[in-house]
Amino acid sequence: TQLTSLNGLTQDKAFIKQWQQVKFDNKAKLAALVAQECEVEFDLSMLFDVQVKRIHEYKRQLLNLLHVVHLYGRILDGDVKDMVPRCVLMGGKAAPGYAMAKLIIKFANNLAHMINSDPRVKPYLRMAYLPNYNVSAMEVICPGTELSEQISTAGKEASGTGNMKFMMNGALTIGTLDGANIEIREQVGPDNFFLFGLSAEQVAQANDTQENQIFSPALLKVIALLKSGHFNLVEPGIFDPIIAAIEAPKDQWRLAADFDSYCQAQLHVANTYLDKETWQQMSIRNTAASGRFSSDVTIGQYRDDIWMAKKTANNNR
Numbered sequence: 438t439q440l441t442s443l444n445g446l447t448q449d450k451a452f453i454k455q456w457q458q459v460k461f462d463n464k465a466k467l468a469a470l471v472a473q474e475c476e477v478e479f480d481l482s483m484l485f486d487v488q489v490k491r492i493h494e495y496k497r498q499l500l501n502l503l504h505v506v507h508l509y510g511r512i513l514d515g516d517v518k519d520m521v522p523r524c525v526l527m528g529g530k531a532a533p534g535y536a537m538a539k540l541i542i543k544f545a546n547n548l549a550h551m552i553n554s555d556p557r558v559k560p561y562l563r564m565a566y567l568p569n570y571n572v573s574a575m576e577v578i579c580p581g582t583e584l585s586e587q588i589s590t591a592g593k594e595a596s597g598t599g600n601m602k603f604m605m606n607g608a609l610t611i612g613t614l615d616g617a618n619i620e621i622r623e624q625v626g627p628d629n630f631f632l633f634g635l636s637a638e639q640v641a642q643a644n645d646t647q648e649n650q651i652f653s654p655a656l657l658k659v660i661a662l663l664k665s666g667h668f669n670l671v672e673p674g675i676f677d678p679i680i681a682a683i684e685a686p687k688d689q690w691r692l693a694a695d696f697d698s699y700c701q702a703q704l705h706v707a708n709t710y711l712d713k714e715t716w717q718q719m720s721i722r723n724t725a726a727s728g729r730f731s732s733d734v735t736i737g738q739y740r741d742d743i744w745m746a747k748k749t750a751n752n753n754r
């Protein structure tokens with residue numbers, strides 16, 4: 438809880454510089470891991486955009502990948518004015534029998550291959566899929582992350598813990614109002630959190646009434662690129678289940694419904710990243726507000742509300 442005293446340093450230029458340097462050094466360690474495990478070169482000057490967690494449709498790795506395809510499409514179209522370069526890292530395991538989750542991993546790998554092997558794309562976008570995501574990997578990933586992807590369909594995530602780990606390590610979150618994201622945003626303040634998407638209430642309502650999905654022009658372009666077979670040139674049809682999932686009239690994960698809002702929030706992220714000092718100040722505020730998620734606070738609540746135990750002299754939080 439004493440981390441809140443960091444808030445007193447957000448105007449301290451020397452401190453901000455040090456804070457940025459620590460993140461830079463940790464990005465270098467993460468880039469070394471990505472180089473070793475994925476043979477992809479991450480550029481330390483680019484925004485490090487990370488989603489690592491179990492692969493599940495409700496966690497919406499697909500939404501992230503659709504945004505990556507959107508950026509890739511823009512680059513191929515030459516629409517790169519003001520584009521903020523980023524390195525996208527995805528990682529996570531899928532349950533052995535979860536065919537759609539396995540297919541999402543395959544799609545991420547194919548997409549990464551197309552991106553990284555195209556010299557036109559390299560200045561703006563890099564992507565890696567980290568195999569064997571585990572706690573040891575997270576110890577390197579978390580401190581090196583600048584943007585934490587917490588983009589589950591609202592109402593589906595019980596809490597999440599990855600979101601807290603990233604916040605504590607100075608990452609900014611792009612996320613939905615779901616699970617502990619809600620409390621993270623309350624703690625750090627809405628100006629220091631990139632919010633997008635339907636609320637849990639809107640998701641629940643739509644599930645009853647949703648008939649015809651609306652696809653924005655940007656999403657239609659992404660779907661057209663998928664349908665052209667661009668990402669599976671020698672594997673015809675393998676991503677048909679993914680295309681069907683996006684186009685499903687009653688998609689319970691609400692990919693199409695949240696796509697434009699997500700891209701808007703990602704633009705806001707990119708524009709904010711251009712102002713290095715503001716970004717670092719937001720990063721400091723995130724770490725400062727993360728004490729709420731310390732296990733000490735949770736145990737203190739159990740002590741007071743569940744166990745009704747007395748505080749001791751050494752335990753006065």
Ligand SMILES: *Cc1c(COP(=O)(O)O)cnc(C)c1O
Binds near residue numbers: 489
């Ligand atoms: C934190 C963590 C998780 C949980 O991540 P969520 O984003 O909360 O789903 C899963 N696996 C590993 C290795 C972790 O470190």
